[in-house]
Amino acid sequence: MKSLSTHKLHLFAAALFILLHIPIALAQNAHIPASSIPTADLIQPADLAASLQSASPKPLILQVGSHVLFAEAHIPGAEYAGPTNQDAGLQILKDRIATLSKDTPIVLYCGCCPWDRCPNIAPAYNLLHAMGFTHFKVLYIADNFGANWVAKGYPVAKGRS
Amino acid sequence: MKPRSLLLAIAILFTTTLALPAPPKTTAPDFTLTTLEGKPLHLSSYRGKLVLLNFWATWCGPCIAEIPRFSSWQTKFGPQGFQVIGVSMDDDKAPVQKAARKFQLTYPVVMGDEHLGELYGGILGLPITFLISPEGKILARIQGETDLNQLEKRVATLLAAKKP
Numbered sequence: 001m002k003s004l005s006t007h008k009l010h011l012f013a014a015a016l017f018i019l020l021h022i023p024i025a026l027a028q029n030a031h032i033p034a035s036s037i038p039t040a041d042l043i044q045p046a047d048l049a050a051s052l053q054s055a056s057p058k059p060l061i062l063q064v065g066s067h068v069l070f071a072e073a074h075i076p077g078a079e080y081a082g083p084t085n086q087d088a089g090l091q092i093l094k095d096r097i098a099t100l101s102k103d104t105p106i107v108l109y110c111g112c113c114p115w116d117r118c119p120n121i122a123p124a125y126n127l128l129h130a131m132g133f134t135h136f137k138v139l140y141i142a143d144n145f146g147a148n149w150v151a152k153g154y155p156v157a158k159g160r161s
Numbered sequence: 162m163k164p165r166s167l168l169l170a171i172a173i174l175f176t177t178t179l180a181l182p183a184p185p186k187t188t189a190p191d192f193t194l195t196t197l198e199g200k201p202l203h204l205s206s207y208r209g210k211l212v213l214l215n216f217w218a219t220w221c222g223p224c225i226a227e228i229p230r231f232s233s234w235q236t237k238f239g240p241q242g243f244q245v246i247g248v249s250m251d252d253d254k255a256p257v258q259k260a261a262r263k264f265q266l267t268y269p270v271v272m273g274d275e276h277l278g279e280l281y282g283g284i285l286g287l288p289i290t291f292l293i294s295p296e297g298k299i300l301a302r303i304q305g306e307t308d309l310n311q312l313e314k315r316v317a318t319l320l321a322a323k324k325p
Contacts, residue, residue: 066218067252071275073285083252085220113287114305117222143305144286158275 065110085119111145194271223306
């Protein structure tokens, strides 16, 4: 009887483990469209640019796309943490935020492709959501980083780190 | 200034403006990079050909949609002096080699980097395609997924005009 209860407990623990990991597994799906991200969780380029120029505390900004494109131009202070359409890239993002407080203000962005075709941003968003972060936004880049940030005259930095 | 003189000045200015030559087309920046097969590729060695220079990446959906057509154009128009060159902006070569095998690419692909991107005015979103004349001048810069039928017509027209 006792061993049966232990067996049930093991089964329950295994089921719980699987259930807890489903969101992270889903986050690793590269085909989640960016349009699935709720509008309330988006921030517009003009608003982020304004907040960066203000005296208010700056969020942690993470670029989750291509490292080559990041090296060419990125938001000053941003860190590279991708590409999150791949497991290895998701792991980089996961490692970067693992020790952060869940209420850390974070902004994610990519800008590699038009919004609906971006393979990186939704997996990154889903990962943060699954890990319980509560104060993060996603930069809405309609076309690409060049057109919607650089060409607008917002601040830019170069380099791989 | 008398009204007649003013009219004359305006007429001269207008005529001069009309007579100004069209601004010269920008010369495509030359580069030397290594192909996936390990051979050096010099853009300038394709002078005399109509070149389609395509910046792409394996993770870019719109890029992948275009590639089979570019590959077929190389076969179709290659004998008429047309050359596609792919520049991958991937971080690593391995997925590019895999994609090249999968699509059985009929044209060379090189690995690009941020320096080449800057040389071409900023490759900050993919795909970006340049159409380069046989004289090495940039005829078009196409940002984003292009209308492939329209581009094919343009390539065919340019190649027809190129014939002696």
